[in-house]
Amino acid sequence: MAKNITPRSRDFSQWYLDVIRAAELADYAPVRGCMVIRPTGYALWESIQRHFDEAFKETGHVNAYFPLLIPNSFLEKEAQHVEGFAPECAVVTHAGGEELEEPFVVRPTSETVIGHMYSKWVQSWRDLPILINQWCNVMRWEKRPRLFLRTSEFLWQEGHTAHATREEAMEETLRMLDVYQRIMKEVLALPVVPGEKSEGERFPGADNTFTCEAMMSDKKALQAGTSHFLGQNFAKAFDIKFQDRDGEVRYAWTTSWGVSTRLIGALIMTHSDDDGLILPPKVAPVKxxxxxxxxxxxxxxxxxxxxxxxxxxxxxxxxxxxxxxxxxxxxxxxxxxxxxxxxxxxxxxxxxxxxxxxxxxxxxxxxxxxxxxxxxxxxxxxxxxxxLEDVQRSLYERALNFRLSNTFQVSSMEEFKEVLESRGGFITAFFGGTKEDERAIKEATGATVRCFPLEDDSLGTCFYTGRQGCKRAVFAKAY
Amino acid sequence: MAKNITPRSRDFSQWYLDVIRAAELADYAPVRGCMVIRPTGYALWESIQRHFDEAFKETGHVNAYFPLLIPNSFLEKEAQHVEGFAPECAVVTHAGGEELEEPFVVRPTSETVIGHMYSKWVQSWRDLPILINQWCNVMRWEKRPRLFLRTSEFLWQEGHTAHATREEAMEETLRMLDVYQRIMKEVLALPVVPGEKSEGERFPGADNTFTCEAMMSDKKALQAGTSHFLGQNFAKAFDIKFQDRDGEVRYAWTTSWGVSTRLIGALIMTHSDDDGLILPPKVAPVKxxxxxxxxxxxxxxxxxxxxxxxxxxxxxxxxxxxxxxxxxxxxxxxxxxxxxxxxxxxxxxxxxxxxxxxxxxxxxxxxxxxxxxxxxxxxxxxxxxxxLEDVQRSLYERALNFRLSNTFQVSSMEEFKEVLESRGGFITAFFGGTKEDERAIKEATGATVRCFPLEDDSLGTCFYTGRQGCKRAVFAKAY
Missing domain, CATH: 3.40.50.800 (Anticodon-binding domain)
Structure with a gap:
């Protein structure tokens, strides 16, 4: 009955797939890059959903449902957004036996169509804030699929909020990052590093992107959830305007934030061993x-x-x-x-x-x-x-200790390369480089800026440019 | 603040749309035929989901998730199925910036792709039964959309089960019909008539279709949920075979069953009045x-x-x-x-x-x-x-009395026409006609066979063909 699992130390990628197969979490679907989430895997997703959904409702959010298909022209209204997503889209060209006048993309994310609806719903400051979340499927065509981590279709939640002021929108962006971090810690036993993304790693169309970065047991990083401050970019593209208390008409400020079935991949790669899956009791459907x-x-x-x-x-x-x-x-x-x-x-x-x-x-x-x-x-x-409480606690502690003992501070490029090569893991260093510098570092080392950790407010000299007064960044090879 | 609602007696269709708008349940989307389910409407759907999901789990079912896209060739493996669904499909022809070798349809229902997976999962009688349900979105392109009743995309659950014997599969088909009927009665306060569909009204690919038929307050019928006995049709098309206890290799027997966001339309048209929506307390998110x-x-x-x-x-x-x-x-x-x-x-x-x-x-x-x-x-x-308990009880009783007092027994075609024209509602009559007879009656009267009620086992002379020993059918104009 037992299904063979390749030892993790021999082949981490194969071990990961074997754990999924042995636990019957998911299968590849007959559609390239798509997956079937089997009952054991889906029960886990339902459990994850329950915890997040409860926290969203506790913080005043409501759920809604927006259409799967998005007119191509909507995507084009936000320049960075279309650049980021158009190449990954699946396109519906025919329906009801006829060719469509305008093709639709299957949503890769829903800022555009939701922005369109918000522009109809918002007239006055009294209509704000709008605090809506959606649980749904999205498609981003993947050339190199990997179960739960990168699949052409995946399940997720996407929160989309609109606010009267910049401050409120930024507060919301950070509030949801905090909700993510707390549930990842308390329920999924994932000790993530909350931080801000560098310019090169931002969501297409966002002014700032915040992230929860987790370390997998092969010491690579996995982005476990993101929260975006969209400024007025989408409000301007979709004309989300309101009459303020003072009678002035202003553009709204929006945010979006999401976690996906990728979290199942994070759970597997954080806690499991050569015998297969290990689940923290709080998220395990069968305890x-x-x-x-x-x-x-x-x-x-x-x-x-x-x-x-x-x-x-x-x-x-x-x-x-x-x-x-x-x-x-x-x-x-x-x-x-x-x-x-x-x-x-x-x-x-x-x-x-x-x-x-x-x-x-x-x-x-x-x-x-x-x-x-x-x-x-x-x-x-x-x-x-x-x-069960003790299991929960000790899984978290084990993962936290693993991350801490595989995080290394460096102050020069040689040291960066040397440590990354010999030890792997998270490399922290003061960094103040540009998008181009980030690219050069990635080419030289394979590592990217995962985030500037929020909890660390120290400033120092950039290890790469020598610039003064730079924040500390976490670098790592990532999924 | 109050939003005008057209009186129901003046224009039922407009009243229906006005109730939806005033309650902020849904909006038409910028994609023709699709809808946006607004927070008030989605909270209602979540409440409906909770009750059904609980009943599915109580009867031993588990949830899973299958892909949104289905290879065109899968649809073609079951002749009646492709004939029924292909004309309504939305088709993805391009993805990831390239034209696809084989187009995919956006699932209109998932018998085919689930059948394909079951054929991989089932080898022995020990692997049966498989009792899986899926909550998801589906697309059936609509030329004349109507919020909640007919939209090009809608949300639903689809149960798909596989069994070792015909008897077990038929038992499952009827068990789920019973689950539907009970929740519709006890939670949604919908007094539905459970029955079997006529040949002309069966699901494409099913041997038998069972239904819960509800009467709306304009006396028209609405099919509120269906449960299909698929025989071995899909097992043969997708090669779902197992080695039985006796060593023989046999085809499995399968069922499928579903309810959708259409139930929200049923709730509106059963209970509401000229002031707007009325919800039974058990399903109302805000009580x-x-x-x-x-x-x-x-x-x-x-x-x-x-x-x-x-x-x-x-x-x-x-x-x-x-x-x-x-x-x-x-x-x-x-x-x-x-x-x-x-x-x-x-x-x-x-x-x-x-x-x-x-x-x-x-x-x-x-x-x-x-x-x-x-x-x-x-x-x-x-x-x-x-x-609240009294409200729940009296909404059900009111709806039941309305249906009973608008149900008429007839025994000839003249009487059928006369009653349907003067009174409307449900017409019951012994009926033993063919698919062609059903079509002729529909052309002459606008009414279709809604079902042969399961609770009525009396037999009599067909009002249309004069044939003896026929079951009683319910006819009505329907949504």
Whole structure:
């Protein structure tokens, strides 16, 4: 039953794909570059969605739905935007048996069509702010697809807000970055670095882009979510104007922010091991696999299964509905049953056999450490809850320590190259270069500016240009 | 502030659109035939989704996600399917800056691509049943679009299951019809008629189609949800085979079933009135609008608002999180504030003014009847809960009585025409005609066979052909 997984140390890319296949998270679709998200993967996405959606609603946002197709002419209204996205678009040219007068692109992102609608909805300062989010599919044609990380179609949320003032819009941009960072930390156990993107890495059409950068277990960076301050660029392109309190007509200020199914890739590459997926309990759809184990059919039906059903109910009352999976596949060897749940990243396994019945205990086995813990049966719900909390905490700490011990400060280009080559990871350095300098560094080293971390306000001499009073940047090779 | 609504009796179609506009449920998009679902409408869809999704999970289904684009060649593998859907498809011919070798259609429904994946996932009887549902967007190009009822893009769920035996697949088809009917009744307060479609009205590629037919307040029928028994048609077209317990290799049996944003149209046309939307409390995102009312700013801040916040918390503890909307728009006249919530279909309004403070009461006003109920403040949570239950019950009863009193039994073609013309509504008659007979009746009367109701097992002489032992059919003009 166990599916072979290539060791991570031998071939990280193949390991990543093997983990996905063994956990049955996703498959490539018969459409080049697209994926099928299988039930195990989709349940994980639903769990991610639930946490983010709740936080969006808590911060006053509402959901809506805008059309999949966007007139080509809309894209062209914002110069940088069309330059950035047009080459990646899928184009609908025929519909209803006829050639269309104007082709439509399948949305790669929805600033344009949402901007068009906002211009109709906004007249007065009383109509602002608009705080809307959309959960949907988008398409960006990929030449080198990779499950969850880069696929031609992916699922995401895109928040789009409009405000009366620059300050409010900037506040919103940073508020949502903070929401992202908090959920990534507390739920996904991803210790991300929140920061501002350099000019060369901004969203096409944004004045500023902020990002949460995560370190994967191969020490490469992954952009886990972004929040854009769009200034008045889209408001001007789509004529989003309002009459202000003082009677003046002004352009609105807009933001957009998004996270996607890419987060599943981040989870895999942060926490998993050579046995397969490891999931933080807070985001794991199944938190505990409960396995009655015996070859004695009478014992199974008379005692084990009723006891297991009772334990399932009691544990679910403590840790949540439908979070315990009862595995009754007695036709398989116990080791195959164990491995099934191991590969799927279920945080905790509970074994219930004759020994446990005799001792009135339940054996818990942690997915992350393999540790075995025998707990008195009556205390099982509380102990499961505690162990899950400990798993959550220790996955985060492990990932944080990994990032910290693979982050290196440098102050010259030689040192940059030397450290990146010998150690990999995140390189931090004061940097004040231009877009062209960024490109030169990338060509020389393969590393890009991931962000200027917000938490670091120190200033120093640029390692590359020698310019004074520059902020510290994080560089890394990235997905 | 109030938006004009055309009286229903004057122009039903315009009334329908006016209700949508006044409630801000949806707008036409800048893409012909497509819609924007605005926050009020989307919150309603989320509420509908929650109830159905919960019922799907309770009956053992899991969610997954399949690609938006489907190779044209897939559609062609099932002859009836391609005939039914190809003319309505939107086609992607270019992507990533190049013309594609094979065009893709934007999914009009996903039997084909899901069948393709199931053929990879199913090898043994142990892999069955597969019980998967997908929430997504689909496109069917519409020449005469109508918000929520017929739009070129709409949101829906599509369940797709595969089984080892014919019996199991038929059981599943009827189980999901029953789930639909129950939620429509208990949550949406729609008294639908579950039944089997005639041959002429089947899903392209199905052996049998079952439906829930609802009567709108203009007495026309609306197909609110369908469940299809697909036999082995798609299993053969996509090679979904398995090795059975006895070692034989057999084709699987499949089903599919769906409900869509069309249900929002059904809700509007069943319950609403000339003042706008009316929503059954169980599906209404906002169940109570709470309005502190005063022109005395000191009273507002010292007493009214703290009291309102306290009431909101207490009532939400009884009826659910985020179900009470606190309306503090004191710059508007109370009548305009009332009308805002009326038009949005909020089931109950609570007024809190000086009179209420003096009497320590809260004034409740029902959306459906206009009835005013003064309740002691301390009992507000419990009383709100009770009144909402009564609103839910009476909306269902009103709709059921309307359908029953507009359903007429006939036994000849003259009677059929006479009743349909003078009374409208549902016409029931024993019917055993062919597809051609159905077409002739439609041409003569405008009415189609909506279904053969499952609950009616009486047999009789066909009103049209005179054939004996025929089942009773429901005919109606339909959306």
């Amino acid at each position: 505990l696999a409960l396995l009655p184990i015996s070859t004695d059919q009478d014992l199974i039906s008379s005692t084990l299964e009723p006891k297991a059903a009772e334990l399932k109910a009691a544990i679910e009352a403590a840790i949540g509905r439908r979070t315990v999976e009862l595995d009754t596949r007695y036709h398989l060897r116990p080791s195959d049953r164990f491995f099934h749940h191991l590969q799927r990243g279920v945080p905790l396994r509970a074994e219930l056999g004759e020994r446990e019945l005799a001792n009135q205990t339940l054996r818990l086995v942690r997915r992350d450490t393999g540790e075995r813990i025998d707990v008195p049966m009556g205390e099982a719900p509380q102990r499961v809850l505690e162990v | 109570l609008a709470l309005l502190p009312i005063s022109t005395d700013q000191d009273l507002i801040s010292s007493t009214l608002e703290p009291k309102a916040a306290e009431l909101k918390a207490a009532i939400e503890a009884a009826i659910g999180r985020r179900t009470v909307e606190l309306d503090t728009r004191y710059h508007l006249r109370p009548s305009d504030r009332f009308f805002h919530h009326l038009q949005r279909g909020v089931p109950l309004r609570a007024e809190l003014g000086e009179r209420e403070l003096a009497n320590q009461t809260l004034r409740l006003v029902r959306r459906d009847t206009g009835e005013r109920i003064d309740v002691p403040m301390g009992e507000a949570p419990q009383r709100v809960l009770e009144v």
